[in-house]
Amino acid sequence: MTTPTGDQALIKRINTAIVLEFILRGAPLSRAQISEQSGLNKATVSSLVQDLIDGHLVEEIGTGKSSGGRKPVMLEFIATSGYAIGIDLGVNYIRGVLTDLRGTIIAERTSSLRDPEPAAAFEQLCGCIEALVAEAPDSPFGVVGIGVGVPGLVDDSGSILFAPNLKWRDVPLQRWLTERFSLPVTIDNEANMGALGEQKYGAGRTINHLIYVSVGIGIGTGLILQKSLYKGASGFSGEMGHLSIEAHGKSCTCGNRGCWEMYASEQALLEQAAVLGFEDLEALLDAAAAEQPEVLELFASIGEYLGIGIANIVNMFNPDAVIIGNRMSQARPWLENIVRQTVVQRAIGFHLRNVQLLFAELGERSSMMGAAEMTISGFFSRVKAT
Amino acid sequence: MTTPTGDQALIKRINTAIVLEFILRGAPLSRAQISEQSGLNKATVSSLVQDLIDGHLVEEIGTGKSSGGRKPVMLEFIATSGYAIGIDLGVNYIRGVLTDLRGTIIAERTSSLRDPEPAAAFEQLCGCIEALVAEAPDSPFGVVGIGVGVPGLVDDSGSILFAPNLKWRDVPLQRWLTERFSLPVTIDNEANMGALGEQKYGAGRTINHLIYVSVGIGIGTGLILQKSLYKGASGFSGEMGHLSIEAHGKSCTCGNRGCWEMYASEQALLEQAAVLGFEDLEALLDAAAAEQPEVLELFASIGEYLGIGIANIVNMFNPDAVIIGNRMSQARPWLENIVRQTVVQRAIGFHLRNVQLLFAELGERSSMMGAAEMTISGFFSRVKAT
DNA sequence: TAACTTAGTTTATTGGATAGACAAACTAAG
């Protein structure tokens, strides 16, 4: 068979998904409410809810308030019937969470990456995952999968093609992890994961079109268009760090000139700060808090360049929001105004009308939470497919 | 009712759409072939085909070859059961086509825009449309709608918010045309229409992710992501002409600096060519054909800047193809090599692996054909909804 | 207590897809 044709099973999947979606969002909800709000018949809802209860995804949590009739039986999603693992594999750290199916953090582990060699790093990663798996309580579905965000280009088979800062090339991480843990594994770029994390659990909740700009050593972006991650033809869109904003500017290792991340990343900041005797972002943040003028000027310069790139993004994508995340979001107090000014000055008026400039709410957890979210939504789509 | 729920009618719509899609693509096709290729039961196909025949969308065109059994009855889409109108409203011309439902051109009209004032231009536009309507043969569905591509920002209600080169602001063209003709009307940006035209009838057939770069007086882009037009949150994405490629370059009327279209558009070309005594693109093309060195150099400079912007596009969107269209595509012989070189030099290697650089096949007709296509697909989605 | 409300289930019906039987129309071999 070549095409996914429509039959009764498809209808049932669609309607089951609708019912589950209502319960996921609407928290305690009765069958009658679902019927009314969804437009599905009461009998249909009853039947589908029964299936979900049998499938350990939903439970009855007692009766609700009556307004002059029989009390409703309230339904709730069983968030603890399965657990997800989300990992943020950084250039010099490994961060991991165990969450329930609603994304609530059950356990968290952070360690610094001891040896960036692929094999050694993989072993350390496995240790982290094993420790998290061990913390998962008994549940009907157990651990439903593993998601990993990595600082590099990932193809659609989950291989890391190139991770410059880790110096990795062609590391088939998804295959390795699948073989080791026999669980569904999703690998994606750190910025894509961060975008997902912020959209689901952070500053971008309820926003349909958002661009997440991950400003760390380099700059990466995650594009969420019509509510879902856009990955391009081969799976690696969003390399906006290598958007040239100075056609004849500084040469970049990527072969291009004037790449955005050469002017607006942590790396760019640190290079300029070295002259002033600063060695890391933390020191600069302290100095900025102490209102040291040269440092404030430095942040202003970075902020202006950030704004230049973001104005480009706004013009091109016409998003609802741009979220600045990753390490540089810590400098929000010294960046926000200048970024906002630059964007307002440079972006097209019509595009500015409805766009919001936000900073990541999850901070360092964006990417890790996005990885967990990807695992959870993968689980749901598998559940819905049956 | 808030959510589109699944019921039997939905199944039928889905399956009818599948059957119709097969007939549209597969040209002469029998019921048995459709059943086999689609996975739908023979009886189901028979029933749906009968509905399509009753609905004047499909007809039997005789028997096909037998391979040792009963001869199949071949089916064909009735392209002439309805007609669509596609208009390209330019800065100084109005171009229109009447096509059948397969996009075959039945009639075509071009005139130069006499008066760019909205009211006068609207009257001239109506004249063009009336003439095309008059050319439509009798058919079950008649003229199924009107599509118009315009050089400006269009909101989701079909109002032209701003068309700088026409000096239009807040012109509710869709409302005007709907009131006048009582037909479904679609208005969109000229670049979006061009992208659609090239994807359906031109260089981009069968390509899922493509970016159409319309290089005329300014530069606009149409984004086709996962086979369909991406329009952003408010309906106006793709203003890549105002992508800043020189952060501190020339000031643009849009408020930004160093906008791409200040270096790579027809306008940019003509400004530089004025010094050499050229007044329009046609004269420059002649001079280039005569291998006049200063002109060749001029095109090389434009080509390099085009390449710089396209490299940015490739890095950001990771598309399958970039198509250069509109007036500047005529300069292909003098642009193609330098554009290609620049892109190869500046875009990230991984993104280059599968990307094609193409020129519009429909030439000046891209936008107009896209407008017709949008009308046709609107008609189909209305048919499928019943 | 009676009258009314609301929640959720049961029952009969509807409509679309399907498998399998079947008739029609053909090819090819003897």
Added chain:
DNA sequence: CTTAGTTTGTCTATCCAATAAACTAAGTTA
């Protein structure tokens, strides 16, 4: 020219999900 085998397309009985409407359950209000 017959006969066997093949392919097409239709017909029929059945299945299944959604639905309306009737019904049961369990409350509130006057």
